[in-house]
Amino acid sequence: MEELFVGKSFPRVDKDKVTxxxxxxxxxxxxxxxxxxxxxxxxxHARIRRxxxxxxxxxxxxxxxxxxxxxxxxxxxxxxxxxPLKKDKVRQYRDEVAAVAAIDPDIAEEAVSLIEVxxxxxxxxxxxxxxxxxxxxxxxxxxARGKPRRNNILPLPWKLETGEVDKARAASAYVVKDxxxxxxxxxxxMGTSGCxxxxxxxxxxxxxxxxxxxxxxxxxxxxxxxxxxxxxxTRVLTPVVGGSFGSKLDTDIYEYIAVLLAWExxxxxxxxxxxxxxxxxxxxxxxxxxxxxxxxxKEGRLTFRNVEMILDNGAYTSWGATTPSVMMVPISSLYxxxxxxxxxxxxxxxxxxxxxxxGYGNPEAxxxxxxxxxxxxEKAGIDPMEFRQINANVPNETSPMGLKITTCPLKECLSAxxxxxxxxxxxxxxxxxxxxxxxxxxxxxxxxxxLSDGQGIILKVDDAGNVVVITGGTDQGQGSETVIKQxxxxxxxxxxxxxxIVTGDTDICPWDVGTxxxxxxxxxxxxxxxxxxxxxxxxxxxxxxxxxGEIRGIFAKQxxxxxxxxxxxxxxxxxxxxxxxxxxxxxxxxxxxPDNKHCQVPAVRILRKAHMVGNGKGEMxxxxxxxxxxxxxxNRDGKGNLSCTYTFGAHGVEVxxxxxxGQVKILNYIAAxxxxxxxxxMLIEGQIYGAVYMGAGYGLTxxxxxxxxxxxNPDFLDYxxxxxxxxxxIKPIIIEPxxxxxxFGAKGIGEPACxxxxxxxxNAVYDAVGVRIKDLPITPEKVLAALxxxxxxx
Amino acid sequence: MKKRISFTLNGTLVEKEVxxxxxxxxxxxxxxxxxxxREGCGQGECGAxxxxxxxxxVTSCIYPVMEAExxxxxxxxxxxxxxxELHPLQQSFLDNAGVQCGFCTSGMIMAAKAxxxxxxxxxxxxxxxxxxxxxxxCTGYVQIVESIKKASExxxx
Numbered sequence: 001m002e003e004l005f006v007g008k009s010f011p012r013v014d015k016d017k018v019t020x021x022x023x024x025x026x027x028x029x030x031x032x033x034x035x036x037x038x039x040x041x042x043x044x045h046a047r048i049r050r051x052x053x054x055x056x057x058x059x060x061x062x063x064x065x066x067x068x069x070x071x072x073x074x075x076x077x078x079x080x081x082x083x084p085l086k087k088d089k090v091r092q093y094r095d096e097v098a099a100v101a102a103i104d105p106d107i108a109e110e111a112v113s114l115i116e117v118x119x120x121x122x123x124x125x126x127x128x129x130x131x132x133x134x135x136x137x138x139x140x141x142x143x144a145r146g147k148p149r150r151n152n153i154l155p156l157p158w159k160l161e162t163g164e165v166d167k168a169r170a171a172s173a174y175v176v177k178d179x180x181x182x183x184x185x186x187x188x189x190m191g192t193s194g195c196x197x198x199x200x201x202x203x204x205x206x207x208x209x210x211x212x213x214x215x216x217x218x219x220x221x222x223x224x225x226x227x228x229x230x231x232x233x234t235r236v237l238t239p240v241v242g243g244s245f246g247s248k249l250d251t252d253i254y255e256y257i258a259v260l261l262a263w264e265x266x267x268x269x270x271x272x273x274x275x276x277x278x279x280x281x282x283x284x285x286x287x288x289x290x291x292x293x294x295x296x297x298k299e300g301r302l303t304f305r306n307v308e309m310i311l312d313n314g315a316y317t318s319w320g321a322t323t324p325s326v327m328m329v330p331i332s333s334l335y336x337x338x339x340x341x342x343x344x345x346x347x348x349x350x351x352x353x354x355x356x357x358x359g360y361g362n363p364e365a366x367x368x369x370x371x372x373x374x375x376x377x378e379k380a381g382i383d384p385m386e387f388r389q390i391n392a393n394v395p396n397e398t399s400p401m402g403l404k405i406t407t408c409p410l411k412e413c414l415s416a417x418x419x420x421x422x423x424x425x426x427x428x429x430x431x432x433x434x435x436x437x438x439x440x441x442x443x444x445x446x447x448x449x450x451l452s453d454g455q456g457i458i459l460k461v462d463d464a465g466n467v468v469v470i471t472g473g474t475d476q477g478q479g480s481e482t483v484i485k486q487x488x489x490x491x492x493x494x495x496x497x498x499x500x501i502v503t504g505d506t507d508i509c510p511w512d513v514g515t516x517x518x519x520x521x522x523x524x525x526x527x528x529x530x531x532x533x534x535x536x537x538x539x540x541x542x543x544x545x546x547x548x549g550e551i552r553g554i555f556a557k558q559x560x561x562x563x564x565x566x567x568x569x570x571x572x573x574x575x576x577x578x579x580x581x582x583x584x585x586x587x588x589x590x591x592x593x594p595d596n597k598h599c600q601v602p603a604v605r606i607l608r609k610a611h612m613v614g615n616g617k618g619e620m621x622x623x624x625x626x627x628x629x630x631x632x633x634x635n636r637d638g639k640g641n642l643s644c645t646y647t648f649g650a651h652g653v654e655v656x657x658x659x660x661x662g663q664v665k666i667l668n669y670i671a672a673x674x675x676x677x678x679x680x681x682m683l684i685e686g687q688i689y690g691a692v693y694m695g696a697g698y699g700l701t702x703x704x705x706x707x708x709x710x711x712x713n714p715d716f717l718d719y720x721x722x723x724x725x726x727x728x729x730i731k732p733i734i735i736e737p738x739x740x741x742x743x744f745g746a747k748g749i750g751e752p753a754c755x756x757x758x759x760x761x762x763n764a765v766y767d768a769v770g771v772r773i774k775d776l777p778i779t780p781e782k783v784l785a786a787l788x789x790x791x792x793x794x
Numbered sequence: 795m796k797k798r799i800s801f802t803l804n805g806t807l808v809e810k811e812v813x814x815x816x817x818x819x820x821x822x823x824x825x826x827x828x829x830x831x832r833e834g835c836g837q838g839e840c841g842a843x844x845x846x847x848x849x850x851x852v853t854s855c856i857y858p859v860m861e862a863e864x865x866x867x868x869x870x871x872x873x874x875x876x877x878x879e880l881h882p883l884q885q886s887f888l889d890n891a892g893v894q895c896g897f898c899t900s901g902m903i904m905a906a907k908a909x910x911x912x913x914x915x916x917x918x919x920x921x922x923x924x925x926x927x928x929x930x931x932c933t934g935y936v937q938i939v940e941s942i943k944k945a946s947e948x949x950x951x
Contacts, residue, residue, distance in 0.1 A: 014888060015888070018884040019830070019870065024832070026832055190897035191897040241895065242832075275840075477932050685937070689934030690894065723926050724935040724938070724939065
């Protein structure tokens with residue numbers, strides 16, 4: 001039967017957002033609430049000699065001033081390499097040295113300005129290559145367990161090796177080798193970071209946290225409480241969030257500080273970042289230095305790929321250091337490469353530390369891979385489009401990393417780009433206009449980065465005909481509320497307006513690993529299908545019991561009202577068997593005779609009748625499932641089927657490069673994406689448009705300028721986000737191979753469209769003017785310098 | 795120092811004792827509990843705090859409240875009808891997915907409202923110019939531009 005809701009461009013359900021009523025952390029105010037403010041380090045690397053908080057403490061309205069010395073030393077973070085308030089030493093400018101809670105934000109700010117710290121400056125290191133040298137200043141003298149450290153290398157040796165790279169290199173007809181570098185870029189959520197922490201009278205923590213990983217956050221905070229010696233548990237409440245893009249996956253230091261202040265004052269404490277703080281103290285995407293070598297045979301078939309990477313970790317460790325696990329996906333499996341070697345080293349420096357950002361390492365890794373693809377194509381004398389077609393992944397193949405590719409329309413994506421961009425007419429002209437390509441592979445069916453990649457859903461159907469879905473997943477703006485309604489309505493057979501979603505409370509909602517890895521729709525979709533199947537079964541079982549009587553009753557009533565009405569001769573055994581029944585749009589009907597009006601009964605009547613029986617045997621329909629997908633964790637060698645399915649895409653860009661100014665203008669942008677199946681095409685387009693803008697910013701304009709560890713451009717004037725006037729004419733092309741592993745055939749699409757933008761632009765710039773910019777972003781200065789150098793070398 | 799101020803807020807004359815050094819955004823949010831306009835940067839660069847003053851879109855986070863004296867101030871809350879009917883712009887942002895995380899949406903819709911008051915039939919370029927001071931990180935602006943365009947067509951019908 002044709003689907004009613006899935007596959008349709010259903011309007012967004014966000015009335016609260018368009019009327020200004022949505023409640024972000026900014027709008028939440030609690031009785032007795034205090035405002036917290038953080039005092040940050042004034043050096044990139046220094047010993048703290050003395051902290052004087054006496055003036056701050058004396059300021060009227062100040063309720064608490066905390067320093068590292070006044071709290072128990074409890075380590076936090078992925079590898080426990082920091083404490084919320086730094087005690088002996090600061091290792092970066094954003095180091096939190098002290099914190100204040102006061103009755104209003106102005107007093108808190110004034111109090112912070114009264115804190116005096118004496119430092120002894122230490123030699124610092126800001127270049128990860130220098131940080132690797134013998135004798136470089138040690139960022140951490142000891143590890144989390146107190147063991148002395150000898151160098152600045154993180155204990156996370158990322159390695160992947162498949163096939164025989166050296167042999168393949170020797171046998172290759174063409175080989176290219178080059179170095180590519182990327183810099184810090186910021187998620188720039190429009191809503192800045194913030195939280196409210198409070199304790200109840202039983203020492204349980206309630207935290208209004210903007211996290212997209214409420215249960216992971218709860219785990220981390222529970223451990224924090226335990227280590228502080230507080231015998232309580234954590235309840236995480238998530239407000240509406242003003243964007244995430246990876247910035248809300250880890251529990252941030254300011255959240256631990258809010259907890260400490262709330263514990264100290266026994267009042268709710270709110271910390272809300274200013275934009276300047278957001279740029280300086282919310283960890284961004286990490287910079288990389290990538291050496292890539294690739295080869296192919298005479299026919300242009302890839303023979304090997306060898307990537308060695310240095311990641312500037314900054315002073316501490318969050319999820320940035322784990323992005324190589326995702327980088328392995330494009331490095332090993334974007335195009336068919338039989339022999340792959342990848343090694344990534346994360347290095348401590350005195351720079352700001354980094355975390356996740358949309359794509360989780362994939363944009364950083366795809367930049368060198370796709371630029372190198374063009375270099376190799378040129379060396380082999382093959383058109384870059386054809387070169388990619390030759391090497392494109394194909395369906396039902398296991399990549400050397402162990403990724404089991406199910407559906408794979410990469411060739412279709414490339415062909416679509418070729419046609420839409422008029423590739424043949426435009427490529428290779430070197431006339432100031434050029435075209436460039438970039439493809440992508442990304443996880444599209446969850447990603448088992450924790451032992452559980454699951455999600456629980458509880459579903460209640462009440463006797464007014466409403467379906468309430470209680471889920472641990474969170475939305476960060478992508479539109480999950482809209483698509484969950486569509487999917488539930490479809491799967492259970494009710495109308496979307498009768499579906500209600502409850503989320504954002506770890507006490508109420510069942511466990512979910514978090515909205516990351518473009519997994520939300522995929523995992524929730526499967527959970528929805530399973531829970532709706534169960535609930536529907538229950539409704540139909542009730543219907544089979546109740547329908548015959550209901551239909552007879554309706555007939556009797558009609559006969560009473562209309563003497564001419566003849567009661568139809570029905571076979572009541574049909575509607576007495578649940579296997580013969582189905583529900584659509586809230587109406588129960590026999591499958592073999594769906595249009596027979598006499599046999600249709602609204603589900604709400606059945607639910608009501610089953611509940612209100614008056615004999616102690618009433619029934620209500622409730623169902624629950626926990627869905628954990630059949631994907632695998634990577635093994636020690638970095639291999640395994642990380643995701644149930646993988647998503648592919650290809651971007652084609654046409655640019656115009658101004659030889660006088662170095663300015664790159666995007667004239668045309670085609671983004672072809674494999675989505676498995678479009679549950680809501682309009683919302684998918686929204687993901688593509690937004691991600692392409694972010695990806696184009698990564699390619700052309702965005703850069704946190706960090707000079708000797710200090711963020712120099714912490715505002716939107718100097719950090720260049722593209723605006724509506726930087727018009728990029730994007731044409732999204734949605735390709736739907738219908739993936740058998742996906743719910744309704746769907747794959748994830750949240751991150752992919754920001755992955756191949758930067759290399760596609762870099763390749764187009766090369767095609768336009770013959771210079772290759774290997775360091776992001778591709779600024780006019782870099783283009784001009786490269787043009788000048790090219791001229792001189794003529 | 796507190797000072798008395800009076801201005802028209804969403805069509806109603808209001809009077810209030812306010813901190814004279816305050817910016818309009820603080821007063822709208824804290825004193826009038828109109829929280830649709832939000833602070834995204836505090837420097838007038840992102841547009842999340844956009845309201846309309848005397849038919850012009852302004853960033854209320856850097857607008858000294860005392861300058862609003864005697865003026866007509868409109869916020870996103872003023873767009874909703876008496877029986878909670880959505881304004882055509884609001885409906886269009888839902889129908890065309892002009893909203894994602896929603897943080898910029900109030901300001902974006904108010905910037906669009908000011909534009910349509912001046913120019914009921916804007917071209918795409920004019921729309922893009924009209925919202926150039928409003929940053930959105932989610933949408934790439936395409937569906938916002940579409941939302942505004944379609945709302946302008948709906949209104950003129």
